[in-house]
Amino acid sequence: MTRPLRRLGAARGAIARSDSGGDLLGVVDAVAGAAFGINSGADDADDSGYTSAPLGDAKPFEYTEDTASADTLELAASTNSPKFAAKMLGYDYKTFGTMLHKFKNANGLGPADNSIFHDNGDVEFNGRIFEGSIHDYAP
Template sequence: MRFSRNFMDIKEAWGFRIASWWRGVGGQLSREEHDELQEALQAARDDFLRWARPESWTSDAVEMDNLRRLLGRTNDAGRPPIYRMNNLQVARAICREIERGSLIFVPSRKDVERYIEEERKRRRYTARANDSPRPDTLASAVTSPQSASSVPASPATPLNNAQPFNYQPDMPDGDAEELAASTNKENYAARMLGYDRKTFGDMIHAMKYFYRLRGDDNVIWHDGGDVEFNGEIIDNMHNWAP
């Protein structure tokens, strides 16, 4: 989960303009900026629909009144009149309108900036990986006639006196973890993400309570803050910072 799920960040689609939202009225965006923001909004929409819990919205009467007014401004001939719908029906209808595109979820600027930066890092990493020599190319260079002839075999070479390298199958304790970009160990995750252990423990407790996870349900923390459970990214740990 890369975006917060504040249901009051839902807006009407027809009057929404990306440039005005990001730069202010009359603001302009480059094509690259527009594409990045559009991608971020699509990712936010997908996350919101995947993890939103409409039944949890109904406890706030004031905000439900706001959602009713928002839903009333959408046009769905197959929907019953708003006044005949209970709060849960309204909340679920809001999600359907987001799926249809008449309503949109607009995340916080902080979430969008973090998403864009993470995507830029991912693209740079992918570009570097694609530019790296392929293993078969390196192997052919090492075994090519030119490279083989450049180091003549001779019994006088100093390598004849080299001592054999002793292979150590296990790394010293802790070394392997320092190289990891993800972990399921709470202490290491706290250091990796920049929190003291007590604060991080409180964040874990709040997150697991929200998702109805048991204390012994193992999650994996990634170095960008994403939290993985059963193979799915369910949230970003920075969303639970105090």
């Protein structure tokens, strides 16, 4: 028998011997173990029948619709990439490029002066945030 057929046979045998009761994860574990020639992990099971996880006894968080507290902060997004800034601010790249050229000319910046664009439309260069907004230069 060729090696792939032997592995297929081993995988089928592992599924048949599996005490997973048909649960998909148990079947996948058995097939993977047989395919790679390793134990299915049944020896690592605790009393509940589940294998140990890297997080040990950690419990999952419960879903809540509201934020955890009133102290939640909103984080501002910013980028120095005109391509990402255009998307973040809702402009197509060509329109944003025109706006950027007008902005730089009006504020004494050159083509190579990399600016930081904030999600509220503010533009920053060398720690200075300019008056107005990039939105002011929209066509």
